[in-house]
Structures are given as structure tokens and as C-alpha cells.
Amino acid sequence: MASAFRPEQARIPPALALPKAISNLFCFTYRFKIGLCQLTVTPDKERNIKHARKVIKEAAQKGAQLVVLPEIWNSPYSNDSFPVYAEDIDAGHDASPSTAMLAEVSGQLKITIVGGSIAERCGDKLYNTCCIFGTDGKLKAKHRKIHLFDIDFPGKITFMESKTFTAGETPTIVDTDVGRIGIGICYDICFQELAMIYASRGAHLLCYPGAFNMTTGPSHWELLQRSRAVDNQLYVATCSPARDSGAGYIAWGHSTLVGPLGEVIATTEHDEDIIIAEIDYSILEQRRTNLPLAKQKRGDLYRLVDIRRLDAHCRV
Numbered sequence: 678m679a680s681a682f683r684p685e686q687a688r689i690p691p692a693l694a695l696p697k698a699i700s701n702l703f704c705f706t707y708r709f710k711i712g713l714c715q716l717t718v719t720p721d722k723e724r725n726i727k728h729a730r731k732v733i734k735e736a737a738q739k740g741a742q743l744v745v746l747p748e749i750w751n752s753p754y755s756n757d758s759f760p761v762y763a764e765d766i767d768a769g770h771d772a773s774p775s776t777a778m779l780a781e782v783s784g785q786l787k788i789t790i791v792g793g794s795i796a797e798r799c800g801d802k803l804y805n806t807c808c809i810f811g812t813d814g815k816l817k818a819k820h821r822k823i824h825l826f827d828i829d830f831p832g833k834i835t836f837m838e839s840k841t842f843t844a845g846e847t848p849t850i851v852d853t854d855v856g857r858i859g860i861g862i863c864y865d866i867c868f869q870e871l872a873m874i875y876a877s878r879g880a881h882l883l884c885y886p887g888a889f890n891m892t893t894g895p896s897h898w899e900l901l902q903r904s905r906a907v908d909n910q911l912y913v914a915t916c917s918p919a920r921d922s923g924a925g926y927i928a929w930g931h932s933t934l935v936g937p938l939g940e941v942i943a944t945t946e947h948d949e950d951i952i953i954a955e956i957d958y959s960i961l962e963q964r965r966t967n968l969p970l971a972k973q974k975r976g977d978l979y980r981l982v983d984i985r986r987l988d989a990h991c992r993v
């Protein structure tokens with residue numbers, strides 16, 4: 678069933694156990710294929726852009742209506758590289774060849790793209806930024822990573838994204854032809870409140886372009902995705918770069934789609950791959966009827982506060 682998504686309908690909070698008769702009135706693209714492109718990334722930016730274009734086309738040929746790319750897919754993941762590869766996304770296509778390619782290809786193929794992330798230059802600041810393009814090739818939203826990856830596992834990995842990046846200030850939830858999508862970048866997945874805010878605003882799917890590593894990957898990557906999905910009763914999709922054992926930062930890989938009961942629907946190992954998997958939003962309603970968490974919450978005892986009034990940033 679593929680028809681236009683009606684964002685005004687999606688604003689209805691997802692507490693969602695909607696009666697079938699009502700949900701049948703909705704015009705979401707209820708069932709569609711998602712493509713998670715676990716790309717190899719090299720120091721050659723031009724090659725990375727060309728390669729991403731080719732792989733996105735392949736995913737679309739395999740039926741993907743929504744394509745997701747990895748975190749920092751056009752450059753190595755390092756504080757030395759971010760300033761060198763950064764692009765001024767708002768300054769037009771010449772200043773941002775990576776997002777120019779995403780705009781072109783999404784419009785040409787009439788697909789939605791959650792464009793992983795790239796280093797964005799804005800004045801004297803750098804951000805780790807995800808651009809979301811609609812089926813008309815237009816930029817629908819930009820998410821700047823809110824939680825910077827500053828961690829220290831002595832003898833294993835220390836990384837300080839805040840050496841180069843500034844943290845974003847705005848949660849991003851976006852209405853697309855393939856539903857209402859909450860966006861986070863990698864470390865953003867560790868913060869449950871962000872996912873809860875998205876769920877409370879009617880998200881069907883959370884997309885996290887990410888690049889976990891050989892320390893955090895084995896212990897946290899799948900666990901966090903399944904937790905965000907089962908706690909919020911929605912789909913969660915992640916997309917990592919493929920692993921390059923010779924790189925300064927070694928990505929874990931294992932891009933994954935998780936369903937609303939926390940079940941892994943599709944995943945892969947660490948090599949380059951395209952995961953094509955089906956999403957069916959009609960099961961959200963059913964799962965939330967089976968397990969009516971939203972109705973059973975004790976709002977008299979605890980409550981989530983949306984300090985930044987997320988609706989103001991919801992671009993439709």
C-alpha cells in the first residue's frame with residue numbers, strides 16, 4: 678500500500694492504539710522497503726561521493742523508498758579530518774558537493790534519503806550534521822548531533838568530538854513520504870529522553886546514522902537500538918560505515934533494523950553491504966494494543982518535559 682503520507686494526521690499522538698477503522702483513513706505509506714547502505718569510506722572525498730551515489734541507486738533499484746547512510750560517510754572519522762572535509766551546507770550546491778549529490782539523487786529516484794552525516798561548516802563552527810531529503814529532492818530538515826562523542830576508555834579508546842564539533846541544539850523530527858522520522862546521530866542513541874520525545878510526537882521510525890567502534894560496538898550497539906525500539910514501540914534503523922581495520926577509528930559495522938518489540942528484523946556483519954528490509958507501520962498499532970505502555974504510564978508520578986517545544990522544529 679503506497680500512497681501519500683498525510684503529516685496532519687501524523688500529528689495525532691501515537692499513544693496510538695488507534696482503532697483499525699480510524700487508522701484505515703490514514704494515508705501513510707504504511708509498508709515500504711528501507712535500504713541501509715553500510716558504505717566503505719576512504720580519505721578520497723570525491724570517490725566517497727561517487728560511491729555513495731552508486732550504492733544509493735542500487736538500493737533504490739532493489740526497491741528501497743527510504744535510504745539511510747552512515748555517520749561521516751564522506752571523510753575519515755577523525756578530529757584532524759573534520760575541518761578539512763567540512764562543507765557549508767547552507768551556501769548552495771557548489772559549497773556542498775555531498776549534499777548536492779543527495780539532493781540530485783533523491784529527486785531523480787523519488788526516494789527519501791536520511792543522508793548519514795557529514796562535517797558541516799557554519800561560520801566559525803563545525804557540526805556533525807545529518808540532512809534529510811524528500812522525494813522532490815528538497816532538503817526537508819537538518820539534524821546537528823546533539824550529544825557529542827566525548828568518551829574515555831583508558832587503554833582502549835578515547836575520543837573527543839568536542840575538540841572540533843559544536844553540539845546541535847535542536848531535536849529533529851521530520852514528516853516524509855515514508856512516515857514521521859525522529860533523527861539522532863550515533864551517540865544521540867544513548868540518550869533515551871530524545872527517543873521518548875520523538876515517540877511522544879508521533880514518530881514511527883527513529884533513524885540513527887552511527888559509527889560505533891570496536892569497544893562500544895560489541896557491548897552497546899544492538900542493545901541500545903533494541904532498547905530504544907522496545908521502550909518506545911517503534912522502528913529503529915541504524916547505519917554504520919563498513920569496517921576498515923587500517924583506519925584510525927575502526928567502525929563496528931552491523932547496520933540494523935529493529936522492530937517495535939525489540940526484534941532484529943535485518944542486520945549485517947562489518948563489510949560493505951546494503952540491507953533491504955520491509956517496514957510495516959500497521960504493526961505499530963497492533964503492538965501498542967498488545968502492550969499498551971502509553972496508556973499505562975503513571976503521569977501522576979513522572980512525566981517527560983519537552984523543554985525546547987519540539988513541534989516548532991518539526992518541518993513538514
Ligand SMILES: NC(=O)CC(=O)C(=O)O
Nearest residue numbers: 826863864888889890893
Ligand atoms: N561516533 C559516535 O558517536 C560513537 C558512539 O556513540 C559510540 O558509543 O561508539
